[in-house]
Amino acid sequence: MIKSIRFKKDWRCFKEGDLFEFNPGVNLLVGDQGTGKSSLLSLFRTSLYNESDFRKLVDLKCDGTVELRLFDFERDNPRTRGYVKFAADVYMRYQSHGNCVLALFDVLDEQADTKKCFILDEPDMALSIRSINKITAKLRATNHQVIAAVHNPFLIHAFQQVLSVEHKRWMTSEEFIASHS
16 A cells, blocks of 8 residues: 655655655545646656656655556547457447446456555546446445546545645545635
């Protein structure tokens, strides 16, 4: 499980010393465009490909070994990229965007010997209210850690606490929504 990330130096919109602490379950990262949600999540992708640069930039605290699953729902759109193999690939290419997202969320239902950490960038992108309700139910039921950058007010409101990257702290979803009225 990822416990926290602290910046060792200024990077993009983050300042040296900025700290983000994560919970074991669902962590919804919220904030206006340009506040660093996707940048924060892209750091985890960087950690997989260039660990030395990652370690120079941030101090990452984890509880045990972390098995990451990263997915950027804009950049890694399963309908346009070949991330899935064979029959699943064909299935996903001919489904709507919402159906593809829901199919990917089925992975959260898997009960594994080891808990995984799912890093999801904008999984709520262009989903109907019904689909938002379905992924909300999957998020509430998962035993894995999920860190997801989201914008949909229905999804934000469905969870009591959200991590505002913009305010650099945990706050109630109602407080966050009210701060943007």
